[in-house]
Structures are given as structure tokens and as C-alpha cells.
Amino acid sequence: MNEITPIEKMLHGVLDHVDRPVAEAHGLPNTCYTDADYLKLERERVFAPNWACIGFGKDLPKKGDYKPVELLGQPLLILRDQDDQIKVFHNVCSHRGMILVEEAGNTKGVLRCPYHSWCYSLNGELAMTPHVGGPGNNRHEDVDPKKHGLREVRSAVWMDVIFINLDGKAESFEQRIAPMQERWKDFLGVEVIHTGEDSSFSFDVNCNWKLAVENYCESYHLPWIHPGLNSYSRLEDHYHIIEDNDYSGQGSEVFQPLKDENGKRFPRIEGIDEKWDTSSEYTALYPNVLLGIHNDHFFAIQLEPKSIDRTVEHVELYYLKKEASGEDYADLRKKNAENWHEVFAEDIFVVEGMQKGRNSEGFDGGVFSPAMDTPTHAFHIWVARQLAKAA
Amino acid sequence: MNQELEALNDELLDLLQRERTDRVAEIYEKGAAIHFATGAVEEACFYWTNALVFALQRGEWDRVERMRSCLKDHGRI
Numbered sequence: 001m002n003e004i005t006p007i008e009k010m011l012h013g014v015l016d017h018v019d020r021p022v023a024e025a026h027g028l029p030n031t032c033y034t035d036a037d038y039l040k041l042e043r044e045r046v047f048a049p050n051w052a053c054i055g056f057g058k059d060l061p062k063k064g065d066y067k068p069v070e071l072l073g074q075p076l077l078i079l080r081d082q083d084d085q086i087k088v089f090h091n092v093c094s095h096r097g098m099i100l101v102e103e104a105g106n107t108k109g110v111l112r113c114p115y116h117s118w119c120y121s122l123n124g125e126l127a128m129t130p131h132v133g134g135p136g137n138n139r140h141e142d143v144d145p146k147k148h149g150l151r152e153v154r155s156a157v158w159m160d161v162i163f164i165n166l167d168g169k170a171e172s173f174e175q176r177i178a179p180m181q182e183r184w185k186d187f188l189g190v191e192v193i194h195t196g197e198d199s200s201f202s203f204d205v206n207c208n209w210k211l212a213v214e215n216y217c218e219s220y221h222l223p224w225i226h227p228g229l230n231s232y233s234r235l236e237d238h239y240h241i242i243e244d245n246d247y248s249g250q251g252s253e254v255f256q257p258l259k260d261e262n263g264k265r266f267p268r269i270e271g272i273d274e275k276w277d278t279s280s281e282y283t284a285l286y287p288n289v290l291l292g293i294h295n296d297h298f299f300a301i302q303l304e305p306k307s308i309d310r311t312v313e314h315v316e317l318y319y320l321k322k323e324a325s326g327e328d329y330a331d332l333r334k335k336n337a338e339n340w341h342e343v344f345a346e347d348i349f350v351v352e353g354m355q356k357g358r359n360s361e362g363f364d365g366g367v368f369s370p371a372m373d374t375p376t377h378a379f380h381i382w383v384a385r386q387l388a389k390a391a
Numbered sequence: 392m393n394q395e396l397e398a399l400n401d402e403l404l405d406l407l408q409r410e411r412t413d414r415v416a417e418i419y420e421k422g423a424a425i426h427f428a429t430g431a432v433e434e435a436c437f438y439w440t441n442a443l444v445f446a447l448q449r450g451e452w453d454r455v456e457r458m459r460s461c462l463k464d465h466g467r468i
Binding site for chain 2: 063064082106108109110112117119121122127128130131136138
């Protein structure tokens, strides 16, 4: 008789284990954090059928710019086309499967495969097939260029964050983003401005990507892990944010804008709900992007899973008014980036510690505080439901 | 990137978008010359190769030979 694998065993009970009232629920089991084979399953059931983040539009500022990326081993290519639209393709030549591009750059007209120089236009069409019909003959009746363009992946850009739906079967992006957009409708249509290197940083963290989500969406840990933050934004100043099956996180009711020694702050956007005078919100948009909104700046963190126990966190800060991108705000931007860097760095030992703990036979998912851990529980339910969907 | 090259690249994108490939090889060759003049041999080879591909496509055999020769001089073919 075939032995049941740890993954099959886990799948058998995961929904029942997790998707129940918070007081009775357990967290996702250790297999979801430690088993390399499980990651393949996660790609199929958690990432591919949903809208996952793979990068940021600011990395492709000009028409013809491209950037190779990977999503759990899938080689992809982000490209800004002639109409200034972001497109995503599988990063592979239709001919012999050669990787098309290995480094970011600009197409300067066409994407040319380095192997046999098959060329693709910016909309992915196969444009050139030199010698395909024999030396000097660039056509062959059996190789129809219309059938062999690059394979496009459904993509969308929202607040400069690039999302893809790998299996092409998810709901429309408009439907997917609607609840988040409704929550942050005051920021709809606001141009988010990235100012370059002073607003980008990353962390290479030894933890499963889900631990970064779990830690981000609860405020329970603030008093112990973020003493600086907690000195003005206390635990009791926070509220939970939960949108079932979509996102969860936390908000603060005592947002204080960063100021320099002269009291100068980033220009804020006006005409929005007065709630935003003092509130800021931090949500994890499932599966892998963490967002933060304030009346003067915004940030997005792409969680790039590298392996079952390694994640790269790409942090990008954006400003909501053009003036903030000027030289006279350079010092304040630097300070803002330093502050957020410090806060996010404080979380590293926690997520790495939880990763180590997931190897313990004395733990297999733990419990949730019914008062403080509901956003984390909501995320676990979402993951468990994705896993169970195709089971 | 210098302005001349930027203008060439914009023109390339525009022509390719409109599927007007008649001048594409010529423009790539021009771009290669600009890069080569500034010592950017890698970039020049990139443009020469694209010029070669488009010249082949259109049967511009003089240009094909010229591009082959440039690439051969730099150990590319």
C-alpha cells in the first residue's frame, strides 16, 4: 500500500484545522513552512490561480524596457510596450525554449533570442525568423509566425504594483482589487511617485513568505518588537482590518507625519476623508504584497518566495504629491526610508525565529488570540481554502 | 544614452509598431556606428546583429555582408 506523504496528510485536514471560529482554530501546519515539495503545490494552488505581485512599474520607466523575474521558478518577462503599457510574458523563446533575457534592459526595437535570433515585437508577436526556411530564407510554410508568439500572462498594474494571474483563470483584476480599492477610495487616481534609489531597499530573510504576511498584518507584536513605533502609536491605538478572502491587516489612529527639525513634512493630499488626518493603514493583499497608506506617502512590499524557507522582501516607498520628489525633500525622504528600514528590520528576528520554530515537533500551527490575531487567522483561512479548492 | 541614439530607438519602436520594416536594418546599422564610435563594442554588436536579422529578412544583401563582416571582426560569428 502506498504511504501517505506529509503533504497529502496535511491537505486532508487543513481546512478543518484552520477554517473554524478563531477561538477553536489552529494555524497552518508545519509542512506549509518546511516542506520543499509543498512549495510546488503552493505555486499551483495559491499563486497561479490568484493575482500575485511580481514587481513594480517604476523598474521599467521607458518604452521598450524589460525585466526578467521569476515567480516560484517560472521565468517571466515584464515589458513596457510602445503604448506605455506593462505586459508580462513567459520569458522563453517559442522555438527551442531558450531563456530570452537574463538581465533587465531596453529592447531597442525587438526582443531577439540570443540562440537563433528569432525576434519578437513588443506585443509578443513573432516578427523575425532568420534562416528558418534554410540559409537566406526567412520563412517556412510550416512555421506560422502567428502561432509562435510569446505567451502572454494576464497582468495588471495598481498603485504601480504589477500583478499577474499565472493560470489565466482568476476573476478579473478589477473584481479582485475592488474591495481594497473601496477601502482606500480616497486615494483612487492619485499618482504614486517613486523617487529612485532613496526609496528602495530590500531584505533577504530566512523565512517562509507566509510568516512575513502573518507578522505584518497584526499589531499585537508592536509593544515588544517595535519600541520606537510603540512610543507614539500604542497597541490600543490600533484596529484590525479584515476583508474575508481578500486582505487583512491593521490600522493606526494616531498617524504622525514625519517632520524635519524645522517642522517641514511631506505635502499631503487634500480633500480626502478626515479619518486620514490621523489614520494610516497596513494591509496584506493576499497572497504576497504588503501595503501601507498614509496621507502623504504609500509603500508596497513584494514578498518574493525564493524557497520554502527564504524570502526576499522588496520595499518601495512612494509619495503622493509631486513636490515631495524634489531636491528640497531629499533629506526627509532619506529619513523616511531609514525609519521604515528600521521598523521592518526589527521584524526579521521574529519571522526567522518563527521559521526555526516551524521545525519543532512540539508545535504544529499553534493557536490564535481571539482578540488580537484575527487578521492573521483570516490569512491562514485564505491559504487553507486555496489549498483545499483543488484537493 | 545620447540624444541621437534615443531618437533612433524611438524611431525603431515606431516603425516596428507600424510593421514598417523597410528602414529598420538601416537604423540599427546607424545605431551600431554611434556605439562603435564611442567604444561601446558590446552595444554595437547588439545593433549589428539586429541590423543583420532585418537585412536578411528584407534581402538587403550588401548590408548583410557588411554586418557579417563587422560581427566577424569582433569575433561574434
